[in-house]
Amino acid sequence: MADEPGKAKKYTEVIWYGRGGQGAITASQLVAEAACIEGYKGITTAPSFGAERRGAPVAAFLRLSREPIRIFSQVTDPNIIVVLDPTLLPILDLRTRFDKNCTVIVNSTRDPVELHLDGFRKMGIADITSVAVENGLTIAGVAILNTPILGAFVRLTDLIGMPSIETAIKNKFGGGKAERNLAAARIIYDSTRIYERG
Amino acid sequence: MSIEKKGDCMTCAEKVLIMTGNHAAAYAVKLCDVQVISAYPITPQSPVVEKLMEFVESGEMKAEYVAVESEHSAITVCISASVVGARVFTASCANGLALMHEMLHWAAGTRLPIVMAIPNRAVAAPWNILNDQQDSISQRDTGWMQIYCRNNQEILDTVIQAYRIAETVMAPVMVCYDGYVLSHTLMPVNMPDEKLVREYLPPYRPHTVLDPKSPRNINPVTLADPRMNAEGVLCHGYMELRSLLQKSLLGSVSVVAEAGREFGRIFGREYGIYDSYRTEDADLLMVSIGSLASEAMDTVDNMRAAGMKIGVMHLRLYRPFPAEVIAKAVRETGCRGVAVLEKNVSYGYEGAVCSDLKAALFDHGVDVFAHSYILGLGGRNVSVSDIEEALNRSYGYLEKKGPDRIKGQEWINCRV
Known part of the structure; x- marks a missing residue:
């Protein structure tokens, strides 16, 4: 762990988990671009280093700070965990590996108890796959989750406003494609179920 | 983007x-x-x-x-x-x-x-x-x-x-x-x-242009001693040409410094031969090249907060090796030791930067210890605490004298 438990962290740290092709890395980059628009001075995002393959588990790391960020090591002690593919949950073993004060965002139709994720301080769950498919966000039959998940990220975290995310999406996609992505992100923003520990 | x-x-x-x-x-x-x-x-x-x-x-x-x-x-x-x-x-x-x-x-x-x-x-x-x-x-x-x-x-x-x-x-x-x-x-x-x-950056003006209109032979076989060319001009031997390269490189430290200063004047970001962070009253210096020297700034902040006087020196220019500039900079901090952390090994000896730095300190009579640490080979993650582990090990040598300060190289977070 980069920091001792209990010590105030200098940066907000996020880990995105998904499978190659679902958009975990792009989602992290879109938040980075939105953070740039909002004037964050410290922004770093990187994929888990190595050879990524379609369908294989991948991770992306994001750090945000109002001060410049000087470290580039992989995030091991995140504040926020985003899981784009719920079939990864058994191997991720989030409850054992991470602090219960994390905010966890999961693409699922189930609730925290069913997902064995009860106990985390704050959770956001949304059916991102269905919304992606309904909005035509698929490539070769695979749902692309990178933009809809951002609706849940904005709703749960207070880090970035929806207008900056929308600008980042428009800059990346443009035209009708941007509209479909924006629509999906807005639907998820409204439909994310929030669970907070009592 | x-x-x-x-x-x-x-x-x-x-x-x-x-x-x-x-x-x-x-x-x-x-x-x-x-x-x-x-x-x-x-x-x-x-x-x-x-x-x-x-x-x-x-x-x-x-x-x-x-x-x-x-x-x-x-x-x-x-x-x-x-x-x-x-x-x-x-x-x-x-x-x-x-x-x-x-x-x-x-x-x-x-x-x-x-x-x-x-x-x-x-x-x-x-x-x-x-x-x-x-x-x-x-x-x-x-x-x-x-x-x-x-x-x-x-x-x-x-x-x-x-x-x-x-x-x-x-x-x-x-x-x-x-x-x-x-x-x-x-x-x-x-x-x-x-x-x-x-x-x-003005347009490039080459010193010698290979042009069919003005044929010339660039890099002909050059033997041991100077000799006449076809026009009767006495030309350098291999050793003279190599000596001129060496002289240019050794003299280029000031060119790098000037390029960094002028960049600062025009773009507002000034660059030097090396970068230092919290070195002014340091007892121990962390020396490195590349992103380790960035990560180490967070380590040093943590260790300073715990009362340990440590600074970071980033050797931006590694070749030519600015021996005199670096030795002077190390001396001026008044530190008692340096820990060189690097992601390379001169196999059969130690980290290459550590050897070069030691030679510079020796030549300029700077009496501090220099310890070699190897980290992050082949993509092994280097965290703030890995750097802290290395610096802690060298910190324990600050009170030692003479040969007791010598310590063999160590590989951090290597599980052999």
């Missing part, structure tokens, strides 16, 4: 873009009006040349991109294009850079101002595509200059400075940055104004 907003630069309004280190290198090459690019793709360098191909294809860059079948050919194309007067660029790393080795000597010996970006990667065997600095360190003795970068802004700014330095010294320059750690990490980068880059 498309977010635009006003930057914080005091002297100019720069756009801030979010980009990887590889794209920072590519944007710098575009800003420098490079005329010929030749490279062979290799992980993690590929995005540098892919971006440049896009610039050439779209017409944003008026350059020739020469596709080749190997790194050996890529550097040979660069040498040929440079000899006929073009400003050229290539990028490589790891085994690709090793394949260039023979031609790296040709480029330096011919005194060509070629600039190469190196997203540092481990050299096989065993096969590994991830980061360490063994590749560029293994090319240390080819006559190329080497500058190391700590973040993506430094990559962009250093590539621009590298052309000015190379074309002043008439020697090739490697701009080195940690593969993946910087090459694939996106972060905010201020984009310099292209008109100001043209002011900073």
Whole structure:
């Protein structure tokens, strides 16, 4: 762990988990671009280093700070965990590996108890796959989750406003494609179920 | 890569873009009006040349991109294009850079101002595509200059400075940055104004141009002793030509310093021979090259908060080795020891930077210990606490005297 438990962290740290092709890395980059628009001075995002393959588990790391960020090591002690593919949950073993004060965002139709994720301080769950498919966000039959998940990220975290995310999406996609992505992100923003520990 | 907003630069309004280190290198090459690019793709360098191909294809860059079948050919194309007067660029790393080795000597010996970006990667065997600095360190003795970068802004700014330095010294320059750690990490980068880059970097004026209208023989067989050429002019032998290269490189420390100062005047970001952080009253110095020296700033903040007087020195310019400047800087801190943390090994001895630093300290009579630590080989993650572990080990030697201060090299977070 980069920091001792209990010590105030200098940066907000996020880990995105998904499978190659679902958009975990792009989602992290879109938040980075939105953070740039909002004037964050410290922004770093990187994929888990190595050879990524379609369908294989991948991770992306994001750090945000109002001060410049000087470290580039992989995030091991995140504040926020985003899981784009719920079939990864058994191997991720989030409850054992991470602090219960994390905010966890999961693409699922189930609730925290069913997902064995009860106990985390704050959770956001949304059916991102269905919304992606309904909005035509698929490539070769695979749902692309990178933009809809951002609706849940904005709703749960207070880090970035929806207008900056929308600008980042428009800059990346443009035209009708941007509209479909924006629509999906807005639907998820409204439909994310929030669970907070009592 | 498309977010635009006003930057914080005091002297100019720069756009801030979010980009990887590889794209920072590519944007710098575009800003420098490079005329010929030749490279062979290799992980993690590929995005540098892919971006440049896009610039050439779209017409944003008026350059020739020469596709080749190997790194050996890529550097040979660069040498040929440079000899006929073009400003050229290539990028490589790891085994690709090793394949260039023979031609790296040709480029330096011919005194060509070629600039190469190196997203540092481990050299096989065993096969590994991830980061360490063994590749560029293994090319240390080819006559190329080497500058190391700590973040993506430094990559962009250093590539621009590298052309000015190379074309002043008439020697090739490697701009080195940690593969993946910087090459694939996106972060905010201020984009310099292209008109100001043209002011900073005048067009390339080659010293000798190979031209069919004025035929000449460049690099003929040069024997041991000086001898007359066909026109009856007494020409240097091999040793004289090599001595001139060495003299130029040793004298180029001030060129690098001037290039960094002038960059600061025009763009508001000044660069030196080395960078220091909280070194003023340090008992122990952490010395490194590349992104480790950035990560170490957070380590040092933590250790300072615990009352330990530690600072960071980043050796930005590694070749030529600025021995006198570095020795003086270490002496002036008043420290009692240095811990050199690096991602390379001179196999059979220790970290290469540590050996070079020790030689400089010895020559200039700076009586401090220097310990060698090896970290992060083949992409092993280096955290703030890994650096802290190394610094803690050396901190325990501050009260020791004489030979008791000597300690063998240690490999941090290596599970053998």
